[in-house]
Amino acid sequence: MNALEEKLQQKDIDMFRDDLITWFEREQRILPWREDQDPYKVWVSEVMLQQTRVETVIPYFLRFVEQFPNVEALAEADEEKVLKAWEGLGYYSRVRNLQSAVKEVQQQYGGTVPSTEKEFGGLKGVGPYTKGAVLSIAYNKPIPAVDGNVMRVMSRILSIWDDIAKPKTRTIFEQAVHAFISKEKPSEFNQGLMELGAIICTPKSPSCLLCPVQKHCSAFAEGSERELPVKSKKKKPGIKTMAAVVLTDDQGNIYIHKRPSKGLLANLWEFPNVETQKGIKTERDQLVLFLENEMGINAEIDELQGVVEHVFTHLVWNISVFFGKVKQVSDGTRLKKVTKEQLEEFAFPVSHQKIWKMAVEAAE
Numbered sequence: 504m505n506a507l508e509e510k511l512q513q514k515d516i517d518m519f520r521d522d523l524i525t526w527f528e529r530e531q532r533i534l535p536w537r538e539d540q541d542p543y544k545v546w547v548s549e550v551m552l553q554q555t556r557v558e559t560v561i562p563y564f565l566r567f568v569e570q571f572p573n574v575e576a577l578a579e580a581d582e583e584k585v586l587k588a589w590e591g592l593g594y595y596s597r598v599r600n601l602q603s604a605v606k607e608v609q610q611q612y613g614g615t616v617p618s619t620e621k622e623f624g625g626l627k628g629v630g631p632y633t634k635g636a637v638l639s640i641a642y643n644k645p646i647p648a649v650d651g652n653v654m655r656v657m658s659r660i661l662s663i664w665d666d667i668a669k670p671k672t673r674t675i676f677e678q679a680v681h682a683f684i685s686k687e688k689p690s691e692f693n694q695g696l697m698e699l700g701a702i703i704c705t706p707k708s709p710s711c712l713l714c715p716v717q718k719h720c721s722a723f724a725e726g727s728e729r730e731l732p733v734k735s736k737k738k739k740p741g742i743k744t745m746a747a748v749v750l751t752d753d754q755g756n757i758y759i760h761k762r763p764s765k766g767l768l769a770n771l772w773e774f775p776n777v778e779t780q781k782g783i784k785t786e787r788d789q790l791v792l793f794l795e796n797e798m799g800i801n802a803e804i805d806e807l808q809g810v811v812e813h814v815f816t817h818l819v820w821n822i823s824v825f826f827g828k829v830k831q832v833s834d835g836t837r838l839k840k841v842t843k844e845q846l847e848e849f850a851f852p853v854s855h856q857k858i859w860k861m862a863v864e865a866a867e
Contacts, residue, residue, distance in 0.1 A: 507661070507675055510661045510721070515719065520692060522719070523692065523699065523715060524685060524691045524692055526695065526699075526715035527691050527692075527695030531695075532698065535548075535561060536564060542618075542637060544568055545637050547564065548560070548564055550633065551592065553594070553650075554593075555592060557701065563588075563589070563591075567589070570588055574608050575609060577605045578602070578610075579609075582770065583848070583850065585602055586770060586771060587849070589850070593853065595768060595771060597628065599770070600627050601628060604627045616637070620634060623638060631673075632649060634648075636650075636697075639689040639692075640690045645685065646689070647684060647693075648693045649680055650697070652696070652697050654673070655704060656700045657676050657679050658733070659709070659721070660716065662725060663675060663679070663731075666734060667732045667733065668735045668737075669735075680693075699714070699715075703715075740816065741817070742818075743818060743819065743821070744779050744781075744821050745777065745778050745820060746822070746825060747790075748802070748825040749774050749824070749825075749861075749862040750774070750838070751826075752829040753828075756841065757841055757842070757843065758775065758838040758839070759773065759774060759775075759838065759839050760776075760798070760837060760839070761773075767818075768852045772851050775800075777793035779823070787806075787825060799832065800832055800836055800838060801830045801832075802828060802830055803828045807823055807825060808824045809861055810822065810824065811854055813857075824858050824861055826865065846859070
């Protein structure tokens with residue numbers, strides 16, 4: 504018998520299950536994706552909720568499903584419009600994978616989200632968590648859905664001291680949830696675990712006195728709830744210094760650039776920018792040369808307007824912001840000329856939304 508099996512034997516799993524589900528059915532938050540069990544809407548919500556808070560997701564979800572109400576609508580939508588609807592949520596690969604997967608559903612499954620682990624789990628971007636969450640919530644399949652919230656809850660319930668930052672540890676928690684999950688109400692069980700982690704069993708200050716499964720919790724009994732879960736710290740993110748410019752011409756047009764189709768923030772739009780190096784030339788000079796050599800634009804650049812910082816999980820962008828006037832444009836320019844009104848149609852990463860806000864405020 505391994506350590507996990509020993510811990511499981513010490514628990515009244517049936518009582519834990521009943522206490523959790525009873526609490527969830529009584530106390531669950533009213534959320535728009537809980538209004539029905541539409542697999543498409545559940546799927547969209549779960550993709551949006553990855554690494555994003557519920558409060559942030561709600562307005563995005565409502566707008567997204569209004570614009571793309573079903574599999575067919577999203578499958579046939581223009582990618583630019585899909586990215587624009589996602590603008591500001593970040594982690595854009597999520598929505599590109601979602602649209603690719605939805606196209607597969609439209610072509611291979613007649614627009615019906617498949618209900619088997621093999622078929623749904625085989626779609627692009629569908630990992631073990633998304634598979635478990637969607638199939639359990641929408642189709643009532645007893646499949647574990649293990650994310651950070653669930654690992655935190657179960658590490659405390661079972662006093663599991665394995666490092667949750669290590670990929671192999673997820674298997675332990677999947678086995679644990681598999682042992683606990685309700686066969687009759689897997690949707691309520693999985694959502695109950697998620698809800699518990701979101702509002703009661705929180706990372707730093709768990710509300711143990713309000714917890715519906717407190718009597719089942721080993722960490723509470725041991726007084727170790729604030730020490731669990733064990734999670735090793737990530738490396739500090741690298742820093743990238745850049746210079747960006749909001750370019751306009753005499754007619755008030757603005758010049759923008761589309762990012763590559765692969766890599767960070769793929770296919771989003773941005774203002775022309777370059778990674779800068781210390782000691783060779785000023786940032787402004789480096790920007791002027793970049794525009795001439797790489798973008799086919801001759802421009803007059805003003806003084807530094809300010810700095811925008813944007814933090815990714817692995818990287819920090821420090822962007823020096825300049826404004827400039829276009830003097831000459833070559834026929835082969837890689838920049839797109841748009842009006843202020845047209846600019847609203849393009850999806851920009853948050854950092855470049857901040858740059859545009861800076862330009863708008865300076866013009867007022």
